[in-house]
Amino acid sequence: MKVIIFGGDGFCGWPSALELSSHDHEVTIVDNFVRRRIDNELGVQSLTPIRSLDERRKAWSGLTGRAIDAVDLDLAGDYAALTELLARVRPDAVVHFAEQRAAPYSMRSPSHKRYTVDNNVNATHNLLAALVELGLDTHVVHLGTMGVYGYDTAPIDLPEGYFDVSFVDRNGDTHAREILYPTKPGSVYHLTKSLDQLLFEFYARNDDLRITDLHQGIVWGTQTTQTRLDERLINRFDYDGDFGTVLNRFLVQAALGTPLTVHGTGGQTRAFINLQDSVRCVRLAVESGADVTGRVRVMNQITETHCVRDLAHLVSRVTGAEIAEVANPRNEADVNELSARNSRLLALGLDPILLETGLLEESLDIAKKYADRADLSRIPCVSYWNDARRALASAR
Ligand code: NAD
Ligand code: USQ
DSSP states (O other): OEEEEETTTSTTHHHHHHHHHHTTOEEEEEEOOHHHHHHHHHTOOOSSOOOOHHHHHHHHHHHHSOOEEEEEOOTTTOHHHHHHHHHHHOOSEEEEOOSOOOHHHHTSOHHHHHHHHHHHHHHHHHHHHHHHHHTOOOEEEEEEEGGGGOSSOOSSOBOSSEEEEEEEOTTSOEEEEEEEOOOOOSSHHHHHHHHHHHHHHHHHHHHOOOEEEEEEOEEEOSOOTTGGGOGGGOOOOOOSTTTOOHHHHHHHHHHHTOOEEEETTSBOEEEEEEHHHHHHHHHHHHHHOOOOOSSOEEEEEOSEEEEHHHHHHHHHHHHOOOEEEEOOOSOOOSBOOOOBOOHHHHHHTOOOOOTTSTHHHHHHHHHHHTGGGOOGGGOSOOOOSSHHHHHHHHHO
């Protein structure tokens, strides 16, 4: 298949591009490298020494004989270039990773909130509008988030996108209806993914676009079968207070000998998936296609759920690291339960890599190997959800 990967220079996009290329797909990466510019803005670099996209692509073709094309393009800001590219490549599928994906970064300031909304909503809408304008039958695979469901404890296993409800009308008759599961985003970033959901629902219903929305949990790990092949293919490993996600941060903190930063009591339960599984799921989604049904194919891309405190204890048991309960910068429930279905990806062949496997050790080894590149001053999360949270943190 011909596949365009929007955001293919990022943490999930780069290993997904390699996974698809190694399975004989013709891959074009599109990226505007804003994530690398954000590293400069925040004054922190990936723990691992990631190479330029050109160097990465050259290394891959040298090692495997497989070429990956690349285009520097802003999906949110250059609609004319986007339509020209889509008309030229006529992809069978596109994978859309090209969004600002950090919740803390999205809450830093009014300008970060506005950037996140402008970038994410326009990126998604430009892609959908361009496919309709060109009349292309391209399958859109989007990386969404489990966060669209919100983190209230629900007495059900969360469904995959759509939800059956029944209600009594004014005459006392009962009706059944399928709706998108009500969203309850916890940050401006998660809010943009909720808006994306509505865009997808509309374009699937109105224009018969074939769309798969992967509601992904928190990705942990840093390497995949392909990125391990050569140091020049190494993947990004974020550990800072904005882009570092919880388990990867704990692993780096343990490797650096600093306490594990549990926000509040650590009773927050979240869904997780290893990076290797994530890239496999993306390939399974691309290869399985999607039919025109007037509705979006939503799949929960997760393998297990854990609360933050349990993860900290697991990492502490393996490494001896101390655990610190820090003031929570976020406006989120201290404790929640979470259980969600993932039957669609299991049916496609997902064979979950669980936390007990050796991959925790691999991430720890990488964190130790590049520990001298870490900047300890960038570990605390200093993006507060509101002034009350900021005051709470400074009172500590
Ligand atoms: P990332 O920031 O590492 O990668 C995103 C890439 O998109 C970057 O290379 C960036 O330069 C590019 N990009 C952003 N805006 C663009 C634009 N307007 N035009 C062109 N390129 C643009 O993020 P990631 O961790 O790889 O996440 C990728 C996707 O997966 C995101 O949409 C995110 O919401 C989703 N996701 C990530 C995780 C996770 O734990 N990392 C979990 C669930 C979902
Ligand atoms: N947390 C800590 N200590 C830390 C960092 C985080 O206790 O040092 C807590 C947070 O307060 C939160 C939980 O860990 O309760 C998860 O935080 P996170 O930063 O790991 O994940 P999140 O902000 O939800 O975002 C990440 C990705 C995002 C993706 C999302 C999937 O950055 O792109 O959409 O995971 S999900 O969480 O399922 O919505």
